[in-house]
Amino acid sequence: MSIGKGGGERIEWRAYLFVLPNFLGFALFVGLPVLASLALAFHDWDILTPPRWAGLANFQQLLGDGAFWKYLWNTLFLMSAIPISMALALALALLLNQALPARAVFRTILFLPSIASGIALYIAWKQFFHKDFGFLGRMLPAGVPIPLILWLEGLALCLGVALLAFLAARLWLDWRAPGRDLAAGRFLAAGVVGWCVLSLVLGALLWLHPGLAAWRAQLGGTAGASGWLNDPWLAKPAIMLLILWTTMGGYSMVLYLAALQNIDPALYEAAAIDGASPWQRFRYITWPLLTPTTFFIFVTSLIAGFQGGFEYGYIMTEGGPYSPGLPWTPWAGENLGETTTLSYYIYTNAYEDLKMGYASAVAWVLFLLVLGVTLLVWKYGGKKVEY
């Protein structure tokens, strides 16, 4: 980012007057609260009585807080919709980049969900998943086989592990052998192969081993017969479906489309003369030229993804399906927290349980996570970006 060329020759002191209103507002409504939040993280405060110094107690509590780790996992799980959403956005942008009649109409329709998204739409989606009159809920009268869900979740897990392995290898190479190239595609392939092997081995073991009969009975059933959002197995996939629907035609698609339209057609003509196949044209022209866009979308989606989950959690599931249990058991009606994300956890801590100090501690950990991951991606992803 070059800032120098924008300025005049002389130093203009009156410039501060232009920035001042905005800066004061920022200082008062962002800067001050952020610092106060950092201070609060080391206190216990129920807003009614004066804050009490707690030292590192909030952070110690957080490390041992099973709920925190579970909600962090939920957040990451829902974020696995990001790459799928990006792939769909790219596919849609490629589709709209064809010589389509009424392209503007299609673009408008695709963008509608992300404009209308918000409380109103979440209320509507909650009804879509209802087992009786929601059109999505009705699609599954008999439910989804649990093995299928496990199998698909396994794919997400393997790809996630592959991504982590790639980042770890990248870090290690940077430290020991700077300058070495590392192919992300191989890690991806390893993830897919690992998923196939894992599902075969685990599947065979589970189905053939006599000692695992109890597990087999539990995992052999179906989920979702009582509606998607009421089911601990299907609540998260349901929310992911909603995320995909709202985001795939939205900002990322528009950005991809803009980037596609900026590509010089002469490149494709030259490639066609050389006899490049459509796939080769995509792989060696389109994809590399789209890298900056992909990178931008990925980073902004990551930042948003870590913070997401409050609105649909609040409206659609109250943080997770409630355990159906049996009416006389102590765990009946307990919130299973399957769709509680970190931002929802912060909300309930701060405004329902009035644990402002602990909420601030969780918020700061979330902030550091966002910062860390963004910087990591920036450092190791930004390198391959061709501007």
Added chain:
Amino acid sequence: MIPGPASHCWSLRLFWLGLAGAVAVVMLLPFVWVLSASLKPEAVLKVRDSWVETWVPGRDRVTVRLGEERIEARRLGRTDAGQEEVELLEPHPAAAETDAAGAAGAATGLEPMPAGTRLAVDPTAIEVAWEPDFAWENYGIAWRAVHLGRAYANSLFVGILVTLGQVLLCSLAAFAFARLRFPGRDQLFFAYLATMMIPAAVWMVPLYAMFAQGPLALNEGLGTTLFTDRLYLFQHWEVGRALGIDSYAALILPGLFSAYGTFMLRQFFMGLPRDLEDAARIDGCGLFGIYWHIALPLSRPALAALGIFTFINNWKSFMWPLIVSQSESMRTLPVMLAYFQGEYNTEYNLLMAGTLLAMAPAIVVFLMGQRQFIAGIRMGALKG
């Protein structure tokens, strides 16, 4: 997927068109469902097997066969004798002309009956048939049921002020960042960019505390109750408090300052030609004059884009308004809808009518300013 130059093969083009059409259907289907559910006359949606009856708003019309005629009726329940008790909704005979009625009564051996007559009939005489019926009155009912009017007014008022304020404040700062040189400029701008990464959850807790406790402290310090009193316009309309929880100040002030808006406008201002600015300077135009008479008019598309963007985002914003509005009269539309869902969670038709009413303005603003909006997205991302 073949990127690049348009294909000239018509069958391929037809295929792309079909694919795009299918995607468009997927995107629109939920909206159609909401529309359909909002027009249904039944409060509790019924499970229906027929595809048409599921999607087209309609109701079950119950008729009783009395002699030759079918009379619309309402079921009341079974009698002990195994008969069905019904209440006629129209007079029998349906054609209520007296002379014809007498003739019909004579023909079937039944006395003429006015609407509202209750009688027990054989279950086989009752017939239930579905017919389309659009309950447009649902929108009016939903509007009145939870004071959506006030919520609409709140959302509009807050949205317009936030939009105007943000465009003004961001453009002022962006002008300085893009066109002027001053010590600390680049560091300050970088700090602005960095704030975009701070999760809202970090600043919301202390900000809430600030708005909750601040007015109390001010009251105590100045010896008044002014800052927590509820205010009334023309001694009639409640307009919340002056400051703090349940005030328009709490809803509007934090939204006025945006790092994203500053960033986007700065990108645009940097691209403006310098010649005009120099000419204006030679003509004796001051700094503010250059900003007001040159920079702003030249960047109308960017300002419009930021405006539309801000308005739509503000229309959807939920967490902060939820936290700072406690009394019903200060709720914005999304907050009101969330309460609506809690209260009317069995009357789905009203719920869907309410959600449709809430979505409509954002969609209209988007459709009207679509070109600027999409240009704005590109502007903001161009040099990320």
